[in-house]
């Protein structure tokens with residue numbers, strides 16, 4: 001049987017370059033990027049993928065020009081609101097991974113939309129979609145460490161007894177399987193603060209295709225490569 005990933009994580013990179021190459025503003029690339037994500041969902045379901053995680057906005061992306069950050073926030077609000085009904089119907093369960101705390105820069109209206117989307121799709125089981133938004137891997141690890149520190153401070157836990165399972169349970173992805181495959185588009189070969197804990201044993205696949213052009217055929221190429229990989233998890237295989 002062909003080896004299939006249960007969970008794929010995507011770094012959706014290259015929206016800006018896609019737009020610039022066409023003489024458009026960068027925001028056009030982000031809009032096309034949303035369409036690419038949406039169009040990929042049925043292909044993922046068809047290929048038996050159960051979890052898909054998409055990197056949509058990093059903690060570091062706040063440092064981009066104000067116009068782009070504002071545009072991205074407005075686009076995200078619009079998409080999460082507009083597409084929600086369709087996603088509910090299509091059996092997609094949505095979860096948002098990132099910092100949505102009181103202190104975060106995420107607006108109150110966005111937080112409401114996110115909560116609603118998670119609530120409305122909570123019973124869906126066809127495909128579990130994580131959207132990493134205001135997400136940073138280092139921040140996620142720090143957040144988990146803090147959570148465990150509070151338990152130690154309260155006397156609920158002894159530092160020496162902390163296990164990887166407990167740490168895992170304090171991450172945004174608690175209860176989910178780790179990604180088997182990480183796909184990054186646009187030719188860049190780095191993690192950019194994406195899921196450092198969860199990708200520990202993932203297979204990495206890099207393609208020069210810019211995210212707005214990533215489609216079901218491109219996915220199949222990645223799946224073919226994945227099927228040929230030998231995952232050893234530190235063991236010896238005969």
Ligand code: IPE
Nearest residue numbers: 012013014015016017056057
């Ligand atoms: C990825 O595309 C989307 C976000 C980071 C929001 P980019 O906007 O990084 O596109 P390039 O890398 O500049 O082409």
Ligand code: IPE
Nearest residue numbers: 011012013055056057058192
């Ligand atoms: C990573 O892409 C973040 C997202 C895709 C949301 P970036 O374009 O921000 O990463 P760098 O700056 O090239 O490392």
Ligand code: MG
Nearest residue numbers: 013014015016
């Ligand atoms: Mg980029």
